[in-house]
Amino acid sequence: MGRSGTNSGLAEDLLIELNRDGGVPLHRQIEASIRASIRAGRLRTGASLPPTRALAAGLGVSRGVVVEAYQQLVAEGYLASRSGGYTQVAASMPPVAADAGSTASTVRPAARRAGFRIDFGYGRTDVSQFPRAAWLRSIRTVLATTPNDRFAYLDGRGVPELREALCDYHNRVRGTSSVPDNVVICNGYAQAISLLIQVLALHGARRIALEDPSSDDDARVLAAAAGLDVVGIPVGPDGVQVDALHRADADAVVLTPSHQWPTGGVLSATARAEVIRWAKHRGAIVVEDDYDAEYRYDRSPVGAMQGLAPDHIVYCGTASKTLAPGLRLGWMVVPPQLVADVAAAKVLADRGSPVIEQLTFADFLTRGEFDRHLRRMRPVYRRRRNALLGALRTHLPDLEPAGIAAGQHVVAWLPPDLEEAAVVTAAARHGLGIKGVGPYRIAGTGPGGLIFGYAPLGETAIAEGVALLATAIREVRGS
Known part of the structure; x- marks a missing residue:
């Protein structure tokens, strides 16, 4: 095909169209296209542009045409020439409003999205405090030393290295009674509660109790979708009111006993013992959401309930509050009678959490980096x-x-x-x-x-x- 008419080639990275019959100089068309991409936000600050030779070859023009276009955009402040001959976007413009006739806002896009000062x-x-250097060391260790078979499909519980590291950590720091075979790795607490509700419904549960107030909107929605009734248990200054739990006729309860969300109360030793008696009497399950127990300032550590009754309590932990929610790393210590079904539900959901992240966190824990962080x-x-x-x-x-x-x-x-x-x-x-x-x-x-x-x-x-x-x-x- 000839070069006459419109050239719609992508030139590797840029959407530039050249109309050779329109009477507008080619370097002006290149300028206008790149300028419009920057102003529309398609090319962000710091983005690298193709070298002039590569772009010229892709567009079928002489290199001088592209050089002239780049030089004009540098002069206008849209582009900057970097050492080594690289050309990068130097200006960031707010996206143009959807109404073509309106004037573009001068508010920075991030500020407009956030909405609040x-x-x-x-x-x-x-x-911003994520320990990047330490995490990178663990990634390098994993990539250099992990056996090949770890990158294949694994069972629904997760990689053995992370399950062992989590047991060592939680038994030492949180007073749990956990063994690696009973640990299931999941994508944060949201997936943990989803899997648990599925399994509880499979085992005949009819009603689930939640603290009132509670942040567990996931549990409310998921329980209703699974056909379970949801009942709220009032929370006092020291956590959930256990007498109300006895009246709730529930088959499971979700608690935040070490730091109730949102009121901050700590469930007393007496109340914990009463909750465990309730669970044993009813054959019920307690879901312990231990979401931020590592951060304490004016009090002694409060141990996890799971260590008191591992056959009736599911312990849920997550890296979302300690490291970063974007890691999507969570875990459960599950009573022995539920492990197989929870692991099967995990496999059905997504075939298992990403292996490299699991192994990286295992190394991070084992080397003591988590404690240092x-x-x-x-x-x-x-x-x-x-x-x-x-x-x-x-x-x-x-x-x-x-x-x-x-x-x-x-x-x-x-x-x-x-x-x-x-x-x-x-x-x-x-x-x-x-x-x-x-x-x-x-x-x-x-x-x-x-x-x-x-x-x-x-x-x-x-x-x-x-x-x-x-x-x-x-x-x-x-x-």
Whole structure:
């Protein structure tokens, strides 16, 4: 085919169309195409462009035409020439609005997506602190030393190395009673609870109990889809109210006993023993979500319940709060009578979690890097927790903080004159993201409170956020 008419070749990386019969110089057409891609966000800052020779060959033009186009875009600030002859995108433009007649916004895309100046949204750890160098060493070790057969399909429980490393860690640090054969690796807690609900329904469960309030929206939706009834068990200052559990007629209960979410209460030794008696009497299962027990500041470690009754408790752990949620690494220590069915459900779901990530985490644990990372992060989060409490004392002394001794969030109960939803709405108007306790209640009643997730925020941002909240609350009270 000849070169006349329109050339729609991709030139390896760029979508550039040249119309040789249109009367517009070819270098101008190349300029316009690259400029439009940068302005539309298709070419991001730092993206490398093809070398001039390669692009010229792909477009069927002389190299001088491409050089002239690049030079013009460098002069305009869209491109930059780097050492070694590389040309990269130097400018970042916000995407053009969908309405072609409107003027493009000058707000940075990231700021527009976030929507808040400061966000106290819960559930986010500080991923900027991820131990990249140590993790990379473990990846290199895995790739250099892992036998070939580990990269084939494995059984649904996961690689033996990680199951053994997790047992060693949790038996030492959390007081569990776990053996590798009873560990199932999964993609975070969300998949763990999904698999467990499937298996519980298979074993004849009819009703599942959840703490009220509780963050376990996954369990609510999945249980309903599996045909199970869901009942809320009220939570007091020290965790779930066990007397209500006895009245619930449930076949399983999901608990956060070491740091109740969101109230922060710790289930007492007496209450734990009563929950275990309840489970043994009914032949029920307790799901222990141990989501952030590693982060504690003003109290002694609280051991896991699983070590007290391994035949009745499923212990769930995750790397989402300790390392990064994007790893999608979670695990369960499952009672012996359920292991085969949970592993089979895992195989049916996705044929098993990624092997390299599992082996990398196993090496990371075994070399003590996980312990070192936690020792480094505890004082960081403690300082941020202290900054939050100090700002609340200064700006909002009538709010009552709770659950402050551990974790990555604090609940602050509102005084009776403040309506939770009104405060959350007013805070949003001032550029502050914060959630109330109300949406996490199953029964829908209880005192108003705000959930402060402080883990990813610096101390200055925390203080500024509380000051914004104080302004919003004065506005609510004034109205």
